Amino acid sequence: MDVGVDIIEPCGFVLDDKRLRRSGMDYLDQVDLTRHISWSHFQENCTETGDRLILLTTMGNVPYCDFAFQPSDRLLLGRESAGAPQDVHDAAHARVCIPMASGARSLNIAMAAAMVLGEALRQTNRFATGTAE
Secondary structure, three states: OOOOEEEEOOOOOOOOHHHHHHHHOOOHHHOOEEEEOOHHHHHHHHHHHOOOEEEEOOOOOEEHHHOOOOOOOEEEEOEOOOEOOHHHHHHOOEEEEOOOOOOOOOOOHHHHHHHHHHHHHHHOOOOOOOOOO
8 A cells, every 4th residue: 555564563473574474475575664673762753753643442532534644644553452552542642443333342453454544545645556467
Protein backbone atom coordinates (compact mmCIF):
# COMPACT_ATOMS: atom_id res chain seq x y z
CA MET A 1 0.00 0.00 0.00
CA ASP A 2 3.11 2.15 -0.35
CA VAL A 3 3.45 3.07 3.33
CA GLY A 4 6.34 2.51 5.71
CA VAL A 5 6.25 -0.01 8.54
CA ASP A 6 7.79 0.61 11.96
CA ILE A 7 8.60 -2.38 14.15
CA ILE A 8 9.08 -1.44 17.80
CA GLU A 9 11.20 -3.89 19.76
CA PRO A 10 10.69 -5.99 21.67
CA CYS A 11 7.88 -6.99 19.35
CA GLY A 12 5.27 -9.64 20.04
CA PHE A 13 6.66 -12.04 17.44
CA VAL A 14 10.01 -13.42 16.40
CA LEU A 15 11.53 -11.11 13.82
CA ASP A 16 14.35 -13.00 12.16
CA ASP A 17 15.33 -12.80 8.51
CA LYS A 18 14.04 -16.28 7.58
CA ARG A 19 10.56 -15.67 9.05
CA LEU A 20 10.42 -12.13 7.72
CA ARG A 21 11.26 -13.31 4.18
CA ARG A 22 8.61 -16.04 4.37
CA SER A 23 5.85 -13.75 5.64
CA GLY A 24 6.88 -10.93 3.30
CA MET A 25 6.58 -13.18 0.26
CA ASP A 26 7.62 -11.30 -2.88
CA TYR A 27 6.93 -7.86 -1.47
CA LEU A 28 9.57 -7.49 1.25
CA ASP A 29 12.01 -5.61 -0.98
CA GLN A 30 9.28 -3.01 -1.61
CA VAL A 31 8.63 -2.27 2.08
CA ASP A 32 10.18 0.72 3.84
CA LEU A 33 10.80 -1.13 7.11
CA THR A 34 12.26 0.67 10.14
CA ARG A 35 13.15 -1.18 13.33
CA HIS A 36 13.20 0.81 16.57
CA ILE A 37 15.14 -0.56 19.54
CA SER A 38 12.50 0.60 22.03
CA TRP A 39 9.23 2.47 22.52
CA SER A 40 11.14 5.56 23.68
CA HIS A 41 13.29 5.48 20.51
CA PHE A 42 10.13 5.32 18.38
CA GLN A 43 8.54 8.19 20.34
CA GLU A 44 11.64 10.36 19.85
CA ASN A 45 11.43 9.75 16.12
CA CYS A 46 7.75 10.73 16.04
CA THR A 47 8.43 13.87 18.07
CA GLU A 48 11.18 14.91 15.64
CA THR A 49 8.91 14.43 12.62
CA GLY A 50 5.78 15.87 14.29
CA ASP A 51 3.71 12.78 13.46
CA ARG A 52 0.50 11.99 15.34
CA LEU A 53 0.18 8.58 16.95
CA ILE A 54 -3.19 6.95 16.27
CA LEU A 55 -3.82 3.82 18.31
CA LEU A 56 -6.16 1.09 17.07
CA THR A 57 -7.75 -0.35 20.20
CA THR A 58 -10.93 -2.03 21.38
CA MET A 59 -10.96 0.74 24.00
CA GLY A 60 -11.01 3.48 21.35
CA ASN A 61 -13.49 6.28 21.78
CA VAL A 62 -14.15 7.02 18.09
CA PRO A 63 -14.92 4.62 15.21
CA TYR A 64 -12.13 4.73 12.63
CA CYS A 65 -14.51 5.80 9.84
CA ASP A 66 -15.51 8.86 11.89
CA PHE A 67 -11.91 9.91 12.58
CA ALA A 68 -10.22 12.63 10.48
CA PHE A 69 -6.87 11.15 9.45
CA GLN A 70 -3.93 13.34 8.41
CA PRO A 71 -1.13 12.39 5.97
CA SER A 72 1.53 12.25 8.70
CA ASP A 73 -0.43 9.99 11.07
CA ARG A 74 1.23 6.81 12.27
CA LEU A 75 -1.10 3.93 13.05
CA LEU A 76 -0.18 1.97 16.18
CA LEU A 77 -1.26 -1.60 16.83
CA GLY A 78 -0.54 -3.59 19.97
CA ARG A 79 -0.20 -7.30 20.43
CA GLU A 80 -3.03 -9.40 19.12
CA SER A 81 -3.28 -11.20 22.46
CA ALA A 82 -3.01 -8.27 24.85
CA GLY A 83 -3.36 -5.00 22.93
CA ALA A 84 -1.13 -2.03 23.64
CA PRO A 85 0.31 -1.28 27.08
CA GLN A 86 -1.00 1.66 29.11
CA ASP A 87 1.99 3.90 28.31
CA VAL A 88 1.17 3.55 24.60
CA HIS A 89 -2.46 4.44 25.30
CA ASP A 90 -1.27 7.48 27.25
CA ALA A 91 1.07 8.63 24.47
CA ALA A 92 -1.46 8.26 21.63
CA HIS A 93 -2.90 11.44 20.19
CA ALA A 94 -6.10 9.54 19.43
CA ARG A 95 -7.58 6.08 20.04
CA VAL A 96 -9.81 4.65 17.33
CA CYS A 97 -11.83 1.47 17.26
CA ILE A 98 -13.41 -0.79 14.70
CA PRO A 99 -17.10 -1.20 15.57
CA MET A 100 -17.80 -4.88 16.18
CA ALA A 101 -20.92 -7.01 16.26
CA SER A 102 -22.33 -7.67 19.71
CA GLY A 103 -20.38 -10.46 21.40
CA ALA A 104 -17.35 -10.21 19.10
CA ARG A 105 -14.06 -9.27 20.74
CA SER A 106 -11.77 -8.10 17.96
CA LEU A 107 -10.31 -8.84 14.53
CA ASN A 108 -6.87 -10.21 13.85
CA ILE A 109 -4.19 -7.54 13.73
CA ALA A 110 -3.52 -7.75 9.98
CA MET A 111 -7.21 -7.38 9.13
CA ALA A 112 -7.62 -4.45 11.53
CA ALA A 113 -4.51 -2.72 10.18
CA ALA A 114 -5.65 -3.13 6.56
CA MET A 115 -9.12 -1.76 7.26
CA VAL A 116 -7.95 1.33 9.11
CA LEU A 117 -5.01 1.98 6.79
CA GLY A 118 -7.35 1.78 3.81
CA GLU A 119 -9.63 4.40 5.33
CA ALA A 120 -6.70 6.64 6.26
CA LEU A 121 -5.31 6.43 2.72
CA ARG A 122 -8.75 7.10 1.24
CA GLN A 123 -9.26 10.19 3.39
CA THR A 124 -5.81 11.59 2.62
CA ASN A 125 -5.84 10.71 -1.11
CA ARG A 126 -2.69 8.62 -0.71
CA PHE A 127 -3.60 5.32 -2.33
CA ALA A 128 -0.78 4.02 -4.49
CA THR A 129 -1.40 4.92 -8.12
CA GLY A 130 0.38 1.95 -9.70
CA THR A 131 -1.62 -0.83 -11.30
CA ALA A 132 -1.36 -4.54 -10.53
CA GLU A 133 0.24 -6.72 -13.20
